Amino acid sequence: xxxxxxxxxxxxxxxxxxxxxxxxxxxxxxxxxxxxxxxxxxxxxxxxxxxxxxxxxxxxxxxxxxxxxxxxxxxxxxxxxxxxxxxxxxxxxxxxxxxxxxxxxxxxxxxxxxxxxxxxxxxxxxxxxxxxxxxxxxxxxxxx
Amino acid sequence: xxxxxxxxxxxxxxxxxxxxxxxxxxxxxxxxxxxxxxxxxxxxxxxxxxxxxxxxxxxxxxxxxxxxxxxxxxxxxxxxxxxxxxxxxxxxxxxxxxxxxxxxxxxx
Numbered sequence: 001x002x003x004x005x006x007x008x009x010x011x012x013x014x015x016x017x018x019x020x021x022x023x024x025x026x027x028x029x030x031x032x033x034x035x036x037x038x039x040x041x042x043x044x045x046x047x048x049x050x051x052x053x054x055x056x057x058x059x060x061x062x063x064x065x066x067x068x069x070x071x072x073x074x075x076x077x078x079x080x081x082x083x084x085x086x087x088x089x090x091x092x093x094x095x096x097x098x099x100x101x102x103x104x105x106x107x108x109x110x111x112x113x114x115x116x117x118x119x120x121x122x123x124x125x126x127x128x129x130x131x132x133x134x135x136x137x138x139x140x141x142x143x144x
Numbered sequence: 145x146x147x148x149x150x151x152x153x154x155x156x157x158x159x160x161x162x163x164x165x166x167x168x169x170x171x172x173x174x175x176x177x178x179x180x181x182x183x184x185x186x187x188x189x190x191x192x193x194x195x196x197x198x199x200x201x202x203x204x205x206x207x208x209x210x211x212x213x214x215x216x217x218x219x220x221x222x223x224x225x226x227x228x229x230x231x232x233x234x235x236x237x238x239x240x241x242x243x244x245x246x247x248x249x250x251x252x
Binding site for chain 1: 174218219240241
């Protein structure tokens with residue numbers, strides 16, 4: 001298990017991507033899979049930065065863990081603070097049709113794509129929230 | 145890491161304002177991109193073009209900005225287009241469905 005802790009600030013999300021790239025490369029993931037994971041993990045971090053608790057609530061840090069397994073990798077992104085809005089009900093899950101489709105331009109949603117992309121790009125996504133913390137668990141399998 | 149740094153280059157041609165984006169577009173550079181876009185959003189005298197040729201990374205934050213530009217320009221009936229989309233970024237545009245809106249009304 002590899003652990004990384006970053007300040008809950010947008011300026012550090014690229015560090016998580018760099019770290020992920022290094023770990024995923026060693027696990028023989030394809031270039032495309034690594035690019036997919038970079039986006040998914042960034043989405044989780046973006047949510048944590050935007051919706052994490054205030055410093056007083058202990059929300060000033062984001063914990064990221066990388067757990068390689070024989071089949072692939074599981075990445076968790078955890079922040080203190082109340083859960084972020086789950087927009088799943090609004091835009092459907094990653095297995096459905098693209099969220100920005102068949103809508104008048106003026107009606108297009110500007111946000112809410114993060115969860116959709118995580119689900120579209122990873123093999124498994126789960127969000128575990130308590131009153132005081134939110135954890136996003138992302139799993140990707142190495143494809144042969 | 146330097147080469148990944150987000151960059152915005154602005155150019156003007158006879159018929160368009162062109163913003164060329166390079167590096168990584170994530171939450172950390174949203175303010176910078178919005179500031180560059182703001183003075184151009186209202187300009188109806190020329191088209192607005194986003195050139196993504198040197199963009200290495202985008203996520204929902206950047207796609208959200210493109211959606212908001214698309215909506216605004218459509219609302220004031222002004223041309224807007226996105227050009228030279230790298231394959232890895234095109235894939236995300238296809239996944240979210242935004243590509244369907246970018247290929248229409250490409251005049252600009």
